[in-house]
Amino acid sequence: MKIETDWHIHSRNSCDSASMPVSEIVKIVPSKGISKFGITDHLNTRINMPDIEASRKEFLENKVSGFHFGIEISCVSIWEIEQIKKGGYEKAVNGIREGGPAWADMTVDITQEDIEKLGIEYVIGGTHWPLYVPWERESLIKDYHRQNMFLAQHPLVKIVAHPWWFYAKYWGKYVDRFEPWFNDFSVIPQSMHEEFADAVVRNRKIVEINLHAIILHPSYPEHFKQQYLDYLSFLKGKGVIFSIGSDCHQSYDLDFEKAARMISYAGITEKDIWELSDEDLKNRP
Numbered sequence: 001m002k003i004e005t006d007w008h009i010h011s012r013n014s015c016d017s018a019s020m021p022v023s024e025i026v027k028i029v030p031s032k033g034i035s036k037f038g039i040t041d042h043l044n045t046r047i048n049m050p051d052i053e054a055s056r057k058e059f060l061e062n063k064v065s066g067f068h069f070g071i072e073i074s075c076v077s078i079w080e081i082e083q084i085k086k087g088g089y090e091k092a093v094n095g096i097r098e099g100g101p102a103w104a105d106m107t108v109d110i111t112q113e114d115i116e117k118l119g120i121e122y123v124i125g126g127t128h129w130p131l132y133v134p135w136e137r138e139s140l141i142k143d144y145h146r147q148n149m150f151l152a153q154h155p156l157v158k159i160v161a162h163p164w165w166f167y168a169k170y171w172g173k174y175v176d177r178f179e180p181w182f183n184d185f186s187v188i189p190q191s192m193h194e195e196f197a198d199a200v201v202r203n204r205k206i207v208e209i210n211l212h213a214i215i216l217h218p219s220y221p222e223h224f225k226q227q228y229l230d231y232l233s234f235l236k237g238k239g240v241i242f243s244i245g246s247d248c249h250q251s252y253d254l255d256f257e258k259a260a261r262m263i264s265y266a267g268i269t270e271k272d273i274w275e276l277s278d279e280d281l282k283n284r285p
């Protein structure tokens with residue numbers, strides 16, 4: 001197994017302190033043996049739209065063969081989109097993280113028209129934060145599963161980003177480093193994995209294997225990573241197809257060989273790995 005694609009790269013336009021100019025991305029990524037790849041900056045809510053416009057501009061100025069234009073959107077609450085519409089939240093680049101109703105109805109703040117206008121070739125959707133539920137294990141698990149399910153069924157989303165990623169900066173602030181599921185991934189009920197796999201396959205979505213933010217994450221416990229590879233293996237058994245995403249925000253110096261070994265260990269081969277095809281482009285929403 002060799003990693004030759006990367007569909008999740010952030011440029012300096014991303015709201016979350018990513019730093020690579022697109023001109024650098026198109027040089028360094030192919031130099032690591034990656035022949036097909038795309039940039040996917042964050043759109044949490046419409047507040048980030050100028051970032052995506054800046055990325056599109058840089059993309060067009062640096063177009064090379066095998067290079068594509070995607071986006072990473074977040075599952076957010078309808079409540080926060082309504083709040084943002086009222087104005088006064090211009091600095092909330094990560095949306096509104098406090099004050100909403102627990103178990104809020106979900107949405108993504110992008111439309112079909114935005115996708116066409118910006119020339120977006122594929123959409124990655126991610127669960128990035130709890131939607132106002134209590135900060136304890138059971139609620140966080142239910143909430144993340146609910147969001148992953150929402151993304152797996154959303155017509156504008158092609159790839160479900162990093163299932164069960166959890167922002168390490170939340171550790172210590174709200175939860176222990178080993179919560180909500182890092183000391184034992186099996187605290188997540190298997191029925192949730194079954195339900196998610198079924199939704200992914202039924203809706204012809206792709207599940208991302210995230211390198212930097214999950215399998216090579218510097219702070220995630222090794223035991224968790226091991227269990228996560230078993231989870232990927234389970235998804236493969238259900239017929240899930242995967243995309244590779246480095247989720248690179250700064251310098252592009254990941255250990256691709258180690259990641260490839262881990263993916264192989266999960267029994268995943270080149271045949272299970274998705275790449276953007278002409279058919280995907282033709283059938284895009």
Ligand SMILES: [Zn+2]
Nearest residue numbers: 072126161162
């Ligand atoms: Zn993400």
Ligand SMILES: [Zn+2]
Nearest residue numbers: 008010072247
């Ligand atoms: Zn990302």
